[in-house]
Amino acid sequence: MKLAILGMGAVGRGILEVLDGKELGLTVTGLADSKSGLMDRDGIHIEEVLAAKRERGFCGDKYISATDIVEQADYDVLVEVTPTDARTGEPATGFIKAAIGRGKHVVTSNKGPVALHHAVLQSMARKHGVAFRYEATVGGAIPIMHTLEHGLAGNRVLAVFGILNGTCNFILTRMAAENLTYDQALLEAREMGYAEADPTYDVKGIDAAIKLVILSNTIWKRNVKLDDVGITGIDMLTTDALRLAEEQHCTIRLIAEAVPERGILRVAPRVLPKNHPLVVDGSLNAITLETDMAGEITLIGKGAGSRETASAIIGDVLFIREMHVRGH
Ligand code: HSE
Numbered sequence: 001m002k003l004a005i006l007g008m009g010a011v012g013r014g015i016l017e018v019l020d021g022k023e024l025g026l027t028v029t030g031l032a033d034s035k036s037g038l039m040d041r042d043g044i045h046i047e048e049v050l051a052a053k054r055e056r057g058f059c060g061d062k063y064i065s066a067t068d069i070v071e072q073a074d075y076d077v078l079v080e081v082t083p084t085d086a087r088t089g090e091p092a093t094g095f096i097k098a099a100i101g102r103g104k105h106v107v108t109s110n111k112g113p114v115a116l117h118h119a120v121l122q123s124m125a126r127k128h129g130v131a132f133r134y135e136a137t138v139g140g141a142i143p144i145m146h147t148l149e150h151g152l153a154g155n156r157v158l159a160v161f162g163i164l165n166g167t168c169n170f171i172l173t174r175m176a177a178e179n180l181t182y183d184q185a186l187l188e189a190r191e192m193g194y195a196e197a198d199p200t201y202d203v204k205g206i207d208a209a210i211k212l213v214i215l216s217n218t219i220w221k222r223n224v225k226l227d228d229v230g231i232t233g234i235d236m237l238t239t240d241a242l243r244l245a246e247e248q249h250c251t252i253r254l255i256a257e258a259v260p261e262r263g264i265l266r267v268a269p270r271v272l273p274k275n276h277p278l279v280v281d282g283s284l285n286a287i288t289l290e291t292d293m294a295g296e297i298t299l300i301g302k303g304a305g306s307r308e309t310a311s312a313i314i315g316d317v318l319f320i321r322e323m324h325v326r327g328h
Contacts (some may be wrong), residue, residue, distance in 0.1 A: 001321050002029045002075045003029065003030075003078075003079050004042075006079070006082050007078050008033035010193040010309070011109050011310065013161055014305075015313055016046050016049065018124060018314060020047060026317065027043040027046065028043060029074050030069040030073030032059075032065065032066035032068075033060075034058075035057070036059055037059075037060050038059060038061060039073045039074075042075075071098060071102070075104060077299070078096070079317065080095055080099075080101035080106060080108040080110050083099075084196065084207075086111065086116075086210050089112035092108065096121060096126065097121070100121070100124050100128050100130055100132065103130060104131070106130070106131070107136075108132075108133075108134050108136070108137065109136035109309055111207070115210045115226060119223055130324070131319075131320045134214070135312040138211045139162070139211070139301065139303055140283075140285055140301065140303040140308045141301045141303075141305075141308035142299045142300070143299075152297070155294050156293075157220070157289055158259070159254060159290040160212075160215055160219065160287065160288070160289055160290075161256070161288045162212075162257075162285065162288065163284070163287075164215075164285055165254060166209040167195045167196075167206050167301070168234050169254065169285070169303065170188070170194055170304075171185040171203070172185075172234060172252055175242050176251055180258060182237065182239075193305060194283050204231070205254060207228040209226055210226060212267060213225065214240070222288065229266060230267070232266075234252075235241045241267075250272060251279055252271055254270075255267070255270040255272075277298045283303055284301060285304075287299050
């Protein structure tokens with residue numbers, strides 16, 4: 001199966017490294033970063049591209065753009081992993097629509113287009129008989145979308161509670177465990193590649209809120225928007241607040257919650273007992289689903305990181321190969 005990949009940040013590089021190291025039967029025929037692009041219908045040499053990116057900061061030909069790749073490359077699946085613009089969803093939404101319009105499947109980690117245009121993109125994909133998948137947008141490596149779609153099929157989901165931002169969780173863990181200041185912990189989170197290109201998305205709770213919107217619209221088809229979410233971030237939290245919580249055998253976590261029947265849709269720091277199922281450490285995410293048949297299910301896993309996000313992307317790509325390309 002042939003892939004065109006847009007974006008060579010932490011996620012794009014993670015995907016290329018995985019493809020370079022594993023025999024998955026996937027060939028990259030188009031690739032673009034923010035400054036250049038490459039097309040080769042026989043397959044791009046991944047090691048060379050990674051080396052070029054490391055050495056000179058861009059991967060290919062400066063006269064080939066992401067748009068050229070989307071419109072001209074020979075591929076089955078567009079892997080759209082450019083940075084999120086939550087306000088406009090662009091340019092990613094345009095790339096995704098153009099690929100679907102060409103009858104190509106799309107897999108994305110980009111939260112902007114999904115949070116803003118989920119219903120439109122899904123219906124466009126259905127019309128063209130292709131898949132539009134976005135497992136990597138929520139919970140990093142946690143297979144939350146596959147779980148909802150398959151494992152919990154037939155269940156009514158009553159509520160969702162979760163730690164949906166790895167950067168905030170990492171910062172809160174490091175502040176409590178090592179007495180680091182907020183700024184030191186944020187710097188570490190950025191160095192680890194967890195934070196968004198603009199980390200204010202993370203620490204102000206916006207990234208978690210975007211993921212809550214994506215989850216809500218996937219589960220309940222409600223078409224909620226970012227503005228519908230009540231948001232408080234962790235950027236004002238002090239080491240003292242964390243120490244006070246510690247003294248009560250508790251800790252503070254940024255919790256996203258959606259309970260439609262009670263009109264709850266919010267992201268805010270919460271004091272939780274240390275043995276609460278959602279209290280996970282470091283860049284981990286945790287998601288609890290309350291359902292009518294299965295009861296309560298909590299999924300825990302790496303919520304951010306290059307290889308972890310690549311896991312979700314590759315899972316979607318291989319799922320598409322099973323369902324569509326092999327004609328099941
Ligand atoms: N910045 C995000 C996080 C990356 O920290 O969770 C994964 O979406």
